[in-house]
Amino acid sequence: xxxxxxxxxxxxxxxxxLTVWQVFYVNxxxxxxxxxxxxxxxxxxxxxxxSDVEGADIPAxxxxxxxxxxxxxxxxxxxxxxxxxLEQAARVxxxxxxxxxxxNLVGGRLDDLLLKDYRVTVDKDSPNIELLNPAPLxxxxxxxxxxxxxxxxxxxPTHDTQWTxxxxxxxxxxxxxxxxxxxxxxxxxxxxxxxxxxxxxxxTDTIANASGEAVALRGYGRITRFGLPATQGFxxxxxxxxxxxxxxxxxxxDYSDLQEKGAITxxxxxxxxxxxxxxxxxxxxxxxxxxxxxxxxAYFGDGRERFQADFLNDATxxxxxxxxxxxxxxxxxxxxxxxxDKYEEEHGIRQFDLLIDWGWFxxxxxxxxxxxxxxxxxxxxxxxAILATTVIVKLLFFPLANKSYKSMANMKKVQPALLEIRExxxxxxxxxxxxxxxxxxxxxINPLAGCWPVLIQIPVFFALYKVLYVTIEMRHAPxxxxxxxxxxxxxxxxxxxxxxxxxxxxxFLMIGVWPLIMGLTxxxxxxxxxxxxxxxxxxxFNWMPVIFTFMLANFPAGLVIYWAWNNLLSIIQxxxxxxxxxxxxxxxxxxxxxxxxxxxxxxx
Numbered sequence: 238x239x240x241x242x243x244x245x246x247x248x249x250x251x252x253x254x255l256t257v258w259q260v261f262y263v264n265x266x267x268x269x270x271x272x273x274x275x276x277x278x279x280x281x282x283x284x285x286x287x288s289d290v291e292g293a294d295i296p297a298x299x300x301x302x303x304x305x306x307x308x309x310x311x312x313x314x315x316x317x318x319x320x321x322x323l324e325q326a327a328r329v330x331x332x333x334x335x336x337x338x339x340x341n342l343v344g345g346r347l348d349d350l351l352l353k354d355y356r357v358t359v360d361k362d363s364p365n366i367e368l369l370n371p372a373p374l375x376x377x378x379x380x381x382x383x384x385x386x387x388x389x390x391x392x393x394p395t396h397d398t399q400w401t402x403x404x405x406x407x408x409x410x411x412x413x414x415x416x417x418x419x420x421x422x423x424x425x426x427x428x429x430x431x432x433x434x435x436x437x438x439x440x441t442d443t444i445a446n447a448s449g450e451a452v453a454l455r456g457y458g459r460i461t462r463f464g465l466p467a468t469q470g471f472x473x474x475x476x477x478x479x480x481x482x483x484x485x486x487x488x489x490x491d492y493s494d495l496q497e498k499g500a501i502t503x504x505x506x507x508x509x510x511x512x513x514x515x516x517x518x519x520x521x522x523x524x525x526x527x528x529x530x531x532x533x534x535a536y537f538g539d540g541r542e543r544f545q546a547d548f549l550n551d552a553t554x555x556x557x558x559x560x561x562x563x564x565x566x567x568x569x570x571x572x573x574x575x576x577x578d579k580y581e582e583e584h585g586i587r588q589f590d591l592l593i594d595w596g597w598f599x600x601x602x603x604x605x606x607x608x609x610x611x612x613x614x615x616x617x618x619x620x621x622a623i624l625a626t627t628v629i630v631k632l633l634f635f636p637l638a639n640k641s642y643k644s645m646a647n648m649k650k651v652q653p654a655l656l657e658i659r660e661x662x663x664x665x666x667x668x669x670x671x672x673x674x675x676x677x678x679x680x681x682i683n684p685l686a687g688c689w690p691v692l693i694q695i696p697v698f699f700a701l702y703k704v705l706y707v708t709i710e711m712r713h714a715p716x717x718x719x720x721x722x723x724x725x726x727x728x729x730x731x732x733x734x735x736x737x738x739x740x741x742x743x744x745f746l747m748i749g750v751w752p753l754i755m756g757l758t759x760x761x762x763x764x765x766x767x768x769x770x771x772x773x774x775x776x777x778f779n780w781m782p783v784i785f786t787f788m789l790a791n792f793p794a795g796l797v798i799y800w801a802w803n804n805l806l807s808i809i810q811x812x813x814x815x816x817x818x819x820x821x822x823x824x825x826x827x828x829x830x831x832x833x834x835x836x837x838x839x840x841x
Contacts, residue, residue, distance in 0.1 A: 322371035323349060329416075331408045334434055336570065338369065340408065341379075344396045345416055345428050347438065348372065348379035350569055352518070359713050359721050368518055368569060377463040380520060380567050382428075382440050382456070385549070390452040391422030403427065410434050423447040436570025437580055442563045446555040453554050456563045458522045459547035460512050465492055469516055474594055474707055478534045478546050479521075480511030481588045488534070489594075495536040495544060505529045509587050511546045512568070517709040519592050523566035523584070526550045568592075571709050574606060594707050601700040606708055613710075619723055620716030623701075623795050627802050630697055631810070638807075643814060650819075651680055698800070705793040716798065720751070723795035727751045748790045751797045756786030758804035764827040765811050 328339035331350070338350040350369035357363045370378050384393040394400075398418055405414035413431040420426075427443040446452055468476040478490040483506035490501055511532050512521030524530045528551040535545045555561045566584060570576070572593050581589035595602045608629065612622035631638070654676055662669035705711050711724040719729060727749025729735040730742040735750065760782040789797050815822050 319367070319370065319374060322373045325371070325373065329402060329406070329408060329414050331432070333410055333432055336436065340414065340430060341371070342400045342402070342416065344381055344398060345394060345400045346379050346381040346396070347567065347569065348377070352571060355571055366518065369520070372463065375464055376466070378461070378520070380458070380460050380522065380569065382442065382458050382565055385455040385457060387453045389422065389448065389450050390424060390454060391420045393420065393424070393454065394418055394426055400428065408432055423449070424452065435576050436568055438567040438569065440565045440567060443560055444555060444563070445560045446557055449557050451554055451556050453552040454561070455552050456526055456550040457547060458524060458565055459545055460520050460522060461543055461545045462513055463541055463543045465542065466515070468492070473596065473703065474516060476515055477513070478544065479514045479592065480509065480532060480534070480546065481591060482506035482509035482511060482532045487588060487591050490534050492544060495534060500533060500535040502531070502533045505531050510589060511548065513544065513546055514572070514592060516707065517572060517712055518570065519568065519572050521568045521592060522546070522548065523568070523586055524548050524550065525564035525566060526553070528553055573709055574610070596703050598696060598700050598703065601696055602703045605700050606704045609704065610710060618716065619711060619714040620720065620795065620798060623723070623799050624802050627799055627806065631803070631806050638810065639814060647680060651676060701799055702792070702796050705795045711795065716794065720794050724793050726791050727794045727797060748786060751794055751801060752786050752790040755789060755797050755801035755804065756782045758801050758808065759785055761824065762804050762808050764824050765808060765822060
């Protein structure tokens, strides 16, 4: 029984630490960052320092040749508004079923992209998510493809190259757009943008050499983000720079780590991808050149603070009168599981599914998502999918849970004998433990069997938490009634009578309807068993529902609904098994004794 008590204490403390961290550190940090972002947006009209730069040099790989760099950009004043920034250069419009925006003809870059299917808040009139923004804005965020050339190449496309439209007037899934640039040496660059129905852009550059001599070019790509974005700041989720390249495989780099180190340069690679990820959105590049490329993750604090994921290809020599083709895939959009998986399979992008942070329990988390997503398509509601998932998990673990509950029922039968042993050896703990173990052995009882249902729930609980927390499919997914977002906490609180009283409640007092239902079901489940004879253990059992109610109140509503439903199913299952085993169900007696004690208190 001591082992059982220690296990329960460990579980409670683990969840308590997690919740305290979220309530008193993560939540205030998120609110502070949101407020900072709001203030920054209001001050967007302020002018940047003239020394601010919008680009950063990309060092060439060490290959025995003279170092070459991507030319840096000049200073850029911060625009008064997004519309003003977009008007500063000629553009080609982008319009697909899922995104809208434009291509900047200066630099031939993607720096204007809105997601049509996603809004900032649950409100249907809320603005669409702005994923990419022009560099003059405080939250500038863009993707750029360019070149570094030798002396024979002349002026090659970089951040300030003025492209012209050679073909097409609007980029759609059915109509690609081709840009053109010819330099003073006779090199002609044809850049064709194409896009699919979702979030994948293909940039194909064809370089024709009419200069009369061989030229050496290195292609580069960079994703540059200005300023430190607001992040969730929670260890369960990675937000920052990310990539899968070379022998290093997956690289997840936090903004703070990059600020400290300045630059992180993995080994060269022939395949892979790199970019910047948010909780629900990401921008990533997939180099397709035949040569090796050098990936890099960099931070620049000079002028305007910025973060950058970039790559630089090894040199390619283009003979006079010949052509070369360089292709780069660009993902810019929502991290939808089906879409990301499709790109990994169709384009052979190594481990592209890791763009979504499935975590250490990948082998549980991703299958659980697939199950819930399938049930959602069947039932039409993610809340119902969570309930159905719980039933399926219960069925999968039914044999083990059945065995555990049987053992618990047998424990109830020997409870009088255990009390006799405790009274007989009250002053000799050693003999008490020996006598109890002999009784367990004689009756073929495992005293820890009752802990198995709890142990089973822990990885499932965290896997479901991960699914609810990181997958965009759960974002703004409604249940019924007041739950309009299963990935957010229950918005009601008992401390203002669930909104009837006209005042707001602090975050740590947001004890909504579903947390209360969860606490009640846990309380009833605990009362299914006899009150433990050990005072410490009895106190833990009495306070556990209250503690969990406060702890889980700030967790996603979908997770709390899962826990409450799981408790209810466990009560039914345990009651049926105990009845079949002939063990007494203590629920009603425990509840009655609780009220009897309350009535007796005033007379004391």
